[in-house]
Amino acid sequence: MYEGQFPGPELRVQEGDVLSVELTNDLQEETTIHWHGVPVPNPVDGVPNVTQEPIASGETFTYTFRAEPAGTYFYHSHVGLQLDRGLLGPLIVEEREPHVEYDREYVVVVDDYLPGEPELPSGGGRGGGGGMMGDVRPPYEGLLLNGRLPADPPTFGVAEGERVRLRFVNAGSATVFGVRIAGHEMTVTHADGRPVEPVDVDSFVFGAGERYDVVIETTNPGTWAVQADALDGNEPPARAVVEYESAGGGSPQRPSSASNRLQYGDLRAISSLDGVSGDPDRTFDLTLSRGRGQSYTWTIDGQAYPDADPLQVRPDEHVRIRMTNQSPVVHPMHLHGHFFQVGNAIKDTVIVPGHRGQVTIDFHADNPGRWLFHCHNLYHLDAGMARVVKYV
Ligand code: C2O
Ligand code: CU
Known part of the structure; x- marks a missing residue:
């Protein structure tokens, strides 16, 4: 835990503020902090043996960077x-001038809960299973919303007639969540912290490391569930309760019209990403798959990190990465240090669907250093599904 809290304390600053966080490692093992989604300078990106020496037990390390652009992020x-x-x-970086109006906001961190020591599925016993095997998910004891199990959900108080902003963070390690709010439509306003043209949906799906900000209009008094289901597990959904002040009886739930789930193709960034128009200067074609060897590995183009070649780029290039997923499970792929364009959205983490799903991302090599590009399923990352993007 950070500061004895789970989730760790909310860090909230204004866009452009200099954030300085002193981390004292009271664990018996090494650690670092990564500022997921923020394009920080390379030395404070928190990747052990890539951007810094891991922080030894008993040591202190200070991370200092300018918090920008505004957005919903997390640290881990x-x-x-x-x-x-x-x-x-x-980690919330507030806009100096919000482009969406809202009366209040809540941060909603969803997570998969593992009380015991996590373990990597070992090669022995499971090795050689071939394509049949799909994925191995840890034995989660439940799904959490702001650190609470569904039996003891947090309450989000609202008043009738408000616009309420909810900042959803998928901080899970191996879970794709589907999110809905009973009795209310959601207007998606930000994807991975970046503003998008508002789009109205009944539900959205997000993978580990993704964030969505939504606004709801509180026009339906009562007590309503916010629900986050594991699409790849069968634990009871994580929940919160939206509770109207002076709620009357609560009207019956609106008959939901044909369900309207957010698709990446619905997302349109409000401003475009610089440096990625036209043809790319460099393209990588990468397959995502299970390793073929005896041991449990996940690979990018057949290589398991750290025994993997860096993806070399030059400063200022427009870089394209085309990914093809040769496995049956989804991979939420995350790029450090940069936002990328995917379709008409600007994001830093994107789901590549299983069974030959293909996703293309474009980014501008405008932040020199060595940056991890990896699957945010922690068990896939730990089993090799990463590359370093290296400026040369
Ligand atoms: Cu949350 Cu390497 O990332
Ligand atoms: Cu993966």
Whole structure:
């Protein structure tokens, strides 16, 4: 835990503020902090043995960077499986001038809950299973919303006639969540912190590391569930309760018209990403798949990190990465240090669907250093599904 809290304390700053966080490692093992989604300078990106030496037990390290652009982010350990032991917390960088109006907001961190020591599925016993095997998900004891199990959900108080902003963070380690709010439509306003043209949906799906901000209009008094289901597990959904002040009886739930789930193709960034128009200067074609060897590995183009070649780019290039998923399971792929364009959206994490799903991302190589590009399923990352993007 950070500061004895789970999730860790909310860090909230204004866009452009200099954020300085001193981390004292009271664990018996090494650690780091990564500022997921924020294009920080390379030395404070928190990737052990890539951007810094891991912080030894008893040591202190200070991360200092300018918090920009505004957005919904989170911070987490980037060592081993510590993220799945609860080393995570929300980081909110507020707009100086919000482009969406709202009366109040809540941060909603969803997570998969593993009380015990996480373990990587070992090669022995499971090796050689071939394509049949699909994926191995840890034995989660439940799904959490702001650190609470569904039996004890947090309450989000609202008043009738408000616009309420909800900042959803998928801080899970191996879970794709489907999110809905009973009795209310959601207007998606930001994807991975970046503003999008508002789009109205009944539900959205997000993978580990993704964030969505939505606004709801509180026009339907009562007590309503916010629900986050594991699409790849069968734990009871994580929940919160939206509770209207002075709620009357609560009207019956609106008959939901044909369900309207957010698709990436619905997302249109409000401003375009610089440096990625026209043809790319460099293209990588990468397959995502299970390793073929005896041991449990996940690979990018047949290589399992750290025994993997860096993806070399030059400063200022427009870089394209085309991914093809040769496995049956989804991979939420995350790029450090940069936003990328995917379709008409600007994001930093994107789901590549299973069974030959293909996704193309474009980014501008405008932040020199060595940056991890990896699957945000922690068990896939730990089993090799990563590359370093290296400026040369
Ligand atoms: Cu949340 Cu390497 O990332
Ligand atoms: Cu993966």
